[in-house]
Amino acid sequence: MNLLLDALRWLADPGNWQSGSQSPLPIQDRLLEHLSYTAVAVVIAALIALPLGFFIGHTGRGRQFVIAFTGSMRALPTLGLLFFLLMVFGYVLSYDTAPIVGATISFVILAIPSMLAGAYSGLESVDRGTIDSARANGMTEWQILTQVEIPLGLPLIVGGVRSAVLQVIATVTIASYAGLGGLGRIITSGIGFNDYDRILGGALLVTALALAIDGLFALTQRATATKGLTDSPQTTRLRTPSRSPRPRTRESA
């Protein structure tokens, strides 16, 4: 318990937040790095995975692909993928761009399956009768997608993004082990110096960040659930976002 208090004291020490201090401090710079790596990777992954997932969910083509892809991605060890890409890009890119490009691509690869599965299963979860009646009312396929399927599937779609974001936040922690910034640097430098306050302080920061972001997403998921869908007991059981906070796999770190 004392260690925990020491770690909290370390976090509260204004000296550790002083800008211009030596790496891995100040804390806010590492926090910002962590968030920006995450944001960049998630945005790129979303641009690839969401349209693809919508296409598969809307047309029903390639369903087997999504299932096989997400299943096998689960088995891929994060650390291995990261190191592999860092090395491969190390051969072709310059010393300072290789780590960031390699790491970002590995984060993107990690984020894609959850988002793809979320987008696909979000559309899949929409009642077929609803879609048929939208079509019967003369909506175009595009209108069905954007005005019926996506809004109704939104909790699941947001759920996929949520899993992806959490997975990337977790993985960015290990990325620092391969020479990048982010909150993981605080932990790795703490391990290097055998400085327990710092290790724990860093660990607490990452955990708090993950929990905070997860909480935000839980609220978003609740807010994006279409009202009225939750009325029948059947749909309540299957679709309320409150029962669905289970994220990503732990290939994430």
Next chain:
Amino acid sequence: MSWTQENLPLIGELTLNHTRLAVIPIVASFVLSIPLGWLANRNRALRAVVIGGGSLLYTIPSLPLFVILPLIIPTRVLDETNLVVALTIYGVAVMARSASDALASVEPATIDASTAVGFSPAARFFRVELPLAGPVLLAGIRVVSVSTIALVSVGVIIGSANLGYLFQNGKQRGILEEVVVGIVVSLLLALVFDVVIVLLGRLLMPWTRDAPAAGRGADESGASQGPADPDQLVALTGGLR
């Protein structure tokens, strides 16, 4: 391929150790999750504690958890027990929900019927409910197995000797082949575990053999495991593959 040929004993040893480190959490999370899943189906409050607590624990990134654990349990920082305990926590977090869904998927009419023909509550649980929950439990444990094997390798950062060592060592020494071998063996190991689990499932649940889609069990888990959850797809594949 020269690196691989020269280092086969090392690869073998790391694979064995990786297997050992993965088996314990997989088995432990299966065993622990059944009573938890049962509890979660008792009432709303317990459900909130089990399922909510599980997803909360699941949110903690692994590297921080590995270093925080020694403070909570009496282990040292570089102790492998931390890894095993952390992986068990993640496994239980996933599996408790699967177990609760699995037990909930048993037809109430079947339970009533077994009560009517004279099963005691305990006998009913072990001889009716648990076997019927089997297919969904199987789908859940397959997810746990695959992700546990992938995660073990992160343990190399806290000094555990497993396939993750090949990633770290290969990176440090600039041997790409070593990293690739680590990834490939890790994927193969996950595949072998999956096959073994499916075969065990067939052995223990011979009645599911003739129903290739694993019937409604798998579907049910897919639907109820939780919308936010891409896992539902894997649970689905559990039945479809």
